[in-house]
Amino acid sequence: MNLNDQMTELARQAKEASRELAKLTTAEKNACLLAMAEALEKNVEALKYANADDMELGAKINLSAAMMDRLKLDDKRIAAMAQGLREVAALPDPVGRLLDERIRPNGLKLQKISTPIGVVVIIYESRPNVTADAASLCFKSGNATILRGGKEALNSNQLIAQIMIEAGRKVVAHFPEHAIQVVSVTEREAIPALLSLTQYVDLCMPRGGEGLIRAVTECSKVPVIKHYKGVCHVYVAAEADLKMAEAIVMNAKVQRPGVCNAAETLLVDKAIAGQFLPVIGARLFEKHVELRCDGTSHAILQPLLAQFKSARLKLAVEQDYFTEYNDYVLNVRVAANVQAAIDHINYYGSAHSDSIVTRNEAVAKQFLAEVDSAAVYWNASTRFTDGGEFGMGAEIGISTDKIGARGPMGLEELTSYKWLGIGTGQIRG
Amino acid sequence: MNLNDQMTELARQAKEASRELAKLTTAEKNACLLAMAEALEKNVEALKYANADDMELGAKINLSAAMMDRLKLDDKRIAAMAQGLREVAALPDPVGRLLDERIRPNGLKLQKISTPIGVVVIIYESRPNVTADAASLCFKSGNATILRGGKEALNSNQLIAQIMIEAGRKVVAHFPEHAIQVVSVTEREAIPALLSLTQYVDLCMPRGGEGLIRAVTECSKVPVIKHYKGVCHVYVAAEADLKMAEAIVMNAKVQRPGVCNAAETLLVDKAIAGQFLPVIGARLFEKHVELRCDGTSHAILQPLLAQFKSARLKLAVEQDYFTEYNDYVLNVRVAANVQAAIDHINYYGSAHSDSIVTRNEAVAKQFLAEVDSAAVYWNASTRFTDGGEFGMGAEIGISTDKIGARGPMGLEELTSYKWLGIGTGQIRG
Numbered sequence: 001m002n003l004n005d006q007m008t009e010l011a012r013q014a015k016e017a018s019r020e021l022a023k024l025t026t027a028e029k030n031a032c033l034l035a036m037a038e039a040l041e042k043n044v045e046a047l048k049y050a051n052a053d054d055m056e057l058g059a060k061i062n063l064s065a066a067m068m069d070r071l072k073l074d075d076k077r078i079a080a081m082a083q084g085l086r087e088v089a090a091l092p093d094p095v096g097r098l099l100d101e102r103i104r105p106n107g108l109k110l111q112k113i114s115t116p117i118g119v120v121v122i123i124y125e126s127r128p129n130v131t132a133d134a135a136s137l138c139f140k141s142g143n144a145t146i147l148r149g150g151k152e153a154l155n156s157n158q159l160i161a162q163i164m165i166e167a168g169r170k171v172v173a174h175f176p177e178h179a180i181q182v183v184s185v186t187e188r189e190a191i192p193a194l195l196s197l198t199q200y201v202d203l204c205m206p207r208g209g210e211g212l213i214r215a216v217t218e219c220s221k222v223p224v225i226k227h228y229k230g231v232c233h234v235y236v237a238a239e240a241d242l243k244m245a246e247a248i249v250m251n252a253k254v255q256r257p258g259v260c261n262a263a264e265t266l267l268v269d270k271a272i273a274g275q276f277l278p279v280i281g282a283r284l285f286e287k288h289v290e291l292r293c294d295g296t297s298h299a300i301l302q303p304l305l306a307q308f309k310s311a312r313l314k315l316a317v318e319q320d321y322f323t324e325y326n327d328y329v330l331n332v333r334v335a336a337n338v339q340a341a342i343d344h345i346n347y348y349g350s351a352h353s354d355s356i357v358t359r360n361e362a363v364a365k366q367f368l369a370e371v372d373s374a375a376v377y378w379n380a381s382t383r384f385t386d387g388g389e390f391g392m393g394a395e396i397g398i399s400t401d402k403i404g405a406r407g408p409m410g411l412e413e414l415t416s417y418k419w420l421g422i423g424t425g426q427i428r429g
Numbered sequence: 430m431n432l433n434d435q436m437t438e439l440a441r442q443a444k445e446a447s448r449e450l451a452k453l454t455t456a457e458k459n460a461c462l463l464a465m466a467e468a469l470e471k472n473v474e475a476l477k478y479a480n481a482d483d484m485e486l487g488a489k490i491n492l493s494a495a496m497m498d499r500l501k502l503d504d505k506r507i508a509a510m511a512q513g514l515r516e517v518a519a520l521p522d523p524v525g526r527l528l529d530e531r532i533r534p535n536g537l538k539l540q541k542i543s544t545p546i547g548v549v550v551i552i553y554e555s556r557p558n559v560t561a562d563a564a565s566l567c568f569k570s571g572n573a574t575i576l577r578g579g580k581e582a583l584n585s586n587q588l589i590a591q592i593m594i595e596a597g598r599k600v601v602a603h604f605p606e607h608a609i610q611v612v613s614v615t616e617r618e619a620i621p622a623l624l625s626l627t628q629y630v631d632l633c634m635p636r637g638g639e640g641l642i643r644a645v646t647e648c649s650k651v652p653v654i655k656h657y658k659g660v661c662h663v664y665v666a667a668e669a670d671l672k673m674a675e676a677i678v679m680n681a682k683v684q685r686p687g688v689c690n691a692a693e694t695l696l697v698d699k700a701i702a703g704q705f706l707p708v709i710g711a712r713l714f715e716k717h718v719e720l721r722c723d724g725t726s727h728a729i730l731q732p733l734l735a736q737f738k739s740a741r742l743k744l745a746v747e748q749d750y751f752t753e754y755n756d757y758v759l760n761v762r763v764a765a766n767v768q769a770a771i772d773h774i775n776y777y778g779s780a781h782s783d784s785i786v787t788r789n790e791a792v793a794k795q796f797l798a799e800v801d802s803a804a805v806y807w808n809a810s811t812r813f814t815d816g817g818e819f820g821m822g823a824e825i826g827i828s829t830d831k832i833g834a835r836g837p838m839g840l841e842e843l844t845s846y847k848w849l850g851i852g853t854g855q856i857r858g
Contacts (some may be wrong), residue, residue, distance in 0.1 A: 202831050
């Protein structure tokens with residue numbers, strides 16, 4: 001079979017499986033998830049063995065130490081995957097919710113009901129635990145999954161999917177074996193082939209860096225919900241509580257710099273820049289954060305170098321404002337007022353998570369209304385944009401798109417809906 | 430300026446306008462809509478004059494009589510456009526609705542709030558009244574619109590947009606003049622150029638035939654919500670009230686055959702085919718409906734030809750089951766049971782609107798659950814899939830997609846959402 005035929009067959013089987021999946025009861029789905037969790041735990045040695053092959057390949061192709069670490073499956077990570085499945089089992093079923101109900105003057109009852117989406121393609125990079133997380137969330141929401149992970153994680157990913165499927169089949173005799181599929185073709189061409197199959201594939205979610213997202217967006221003919229970079233901002237306004245601002249900026253930048261909801265740019269109102277920047281600058285330098293500054297903030301921060309001799313203080317170039325560092329680097333810019341801060345964020349940001357610190361409610365409300373991002377905070381850290389923190393229980397990622405889902409995507413965001421019209425013979429006049 | 434630069438400038442201006450639009454109050458938006466309605470009425474002669482140019486071009490390029498009729502603007506149609514704007518003004522503002530609210534254990538208050546989408550591109554065929562309808566719905570929901578109608582309607586479309594903008598500017602001094610734009614470039618290449626601008630364009634909605642939808646889906650790099658064909662079904666089950674079934678089938682097929690929610694295929698359960706088909710066949714032949722049948726139904730219907738000598742009775746070919754006739758033609762097929770009917774619909778249908786007629790609740794529930802369409806009816810006509818009939822007040826179209834919106838799209842379906850996080854200094858631990 002050539003590549004196109006292979007992908008067509010894979011997607012066709014996924015669509016068929018999605019129809020069967022949609023018929024499983026909540027109890028059946030939960031029993032499957034618990035059995036899958038147990039099966040992953042029982043197969044720790046087999047998983048580590050498969051993963052060792054991946055690690056060997058990873059070493060051969062000179063993956064970075066960070067990438068090798070992400071690739072590795074150990075006892076703890078396998079236990080965490082199993083625990084994740086149990087947590088998904090414990091969450092409410094997102095399918096079948098009554099979203100709206102109206103009885104029309106002619107007596108026709110309309111019900112808007114949440115449904116599975118159908119077939120979801122997930123494209124991601126090397127962490128194999130994403131395989132179990134994503135597959136379990138899609139399974140609970142009644143969707144068939146086609147998973148395309150990094151080629152260096154293929155053995156691990158395939159075994160995880162196989163263990164989950166086998167466990168499901170032991171619990172539910174009619175468990176559809178193509179409910180969770182890992183694309184075994186490692187050629188790049190597999191992606192455009194798969195994402196042209198509009199008759200079978202209902203959604204694609206790419207998670208990863210700019211190159212991956214761009215490649216998927218360029219080629220996909222099926223709907224895409226992007227989980228794109230986070231260029232997040234904290235704006236410390238003129239009337240901020242500066243102690244609170246200090247805590248929020250530090251949390252947003254250094255508590256975990258490698259994640260998408262960490263801040264990349266600090267905007268400081270010019271009214272308090274002279275007072276606030278030396279304080280926050282010292283704290284950031286203590287944590288070895290490199291600062292890339294506009295001229296005004298650079299001039300204010302420069303004297304700190306006497307105290308922090310090895311501190312990295314630079315002038316920012318424009319590209320910096322567009323950059324997700326995922327690292328101990330922060331842009332600093334002085335903003336003339338809240339409008340300047342909003343304009344900066346809407347132009348340079350990635351519409352992910354942005355925060356204002358201020359005591360002034362009118363200014364806060366303007367910021368909340370006009371910043372066009374998935375999550376906009378007032379007096380809180382950007383780091384809260386997360387399915388768990390939002391009370392969704394688990395998330396498949398953070399959508400930076402506006403259509404379908406925006407912000408953290410939990411189980412509910414993995415559903416679509418349909419309208420049921422229940423009549424007594426109504427016809428249209 | 431070359432085509433790409435022209436489209437980029439158009440889209441950039443639309444994005445800027447969308448930021449200003451989002452700041453208008455409900456009262457301002459409604460006042461603008463009422464002024465726009467009045468302005469359309471005051472400019473009846475100018476509109477008819479511009480439309481006459483379009484009609485002349487239409488005649489020159491040999492548009493069909495039906496297309497010429499769709500293109501024409503007369504007093505009645507202009508009055509209807511104005512009336513449509515007034516109805517949109519009277520509808521509730523879909524922006525700023527509180528969709529969800531939760532206070533987290535750390536005291537962080539999360540609010541999910543409906544927002545405009547941003548910049549919406551609408552691609553449609555010749556009816557110029559769509560320009561006013563679509564622009565007014567997008568305007569009320571705070572979105573900037575880029576309209577690309579048929580080239581034969583360009584003069585009419587441009588004048589409608591210009592009249593609306595000028596009326597808006599008289600009411601609200603800061604009305605953004607690029608809130609409603611008509612693409613004046615008639616080259617086909619304008620569409621891919623526009624739909625590659627992911628930084629400015631948030632959504633594209635193509636409305637029209639298979640060719641248009643396919644072309645847009647193939648080239649778009651921005652999210653698309655398709656308003657695709659309606660291959661709708663009525664399934665008359667074994668335990669149907671046959672009088673009710675007769676009324677529903679007739680309504681679904683002949684009340685208005687040219688619209689997307691009209692039925693194209695009648696599925697009849699084999700248990701009642703011998704009884705029901707001669708009755709419904711006679712009624713359909715009376716209305717000059719051509720029937721394209723499978724072997725079984727053909728054999729049952731053939732004797733009717735003695736009575737209806739000029740009736741058109743044919744054997745269906747497989748392609749017929751995929752076809753939206755928009756005409757007095759109906760496929761007829763005998764289904765072995767409800768599962769066979771569901772399988773037929775999910776395979777050949779366009780996931781638009783499908784109906785079952787039965788007294789058996791269990792069978793109805795299976796049909797409602799398993800037919801994977803935007804609207805699924807039990808004992809009601811497929812013709813109800815419509816924004817007005819659903820109580821949405823007005824609609825921009827019927828989505829046959831599953832991401833973003835499904836089924837009739839009214840004002841609420843033209844919004845996205847964002848999360849507001851209102852804190853008192855919360856940081857993540």
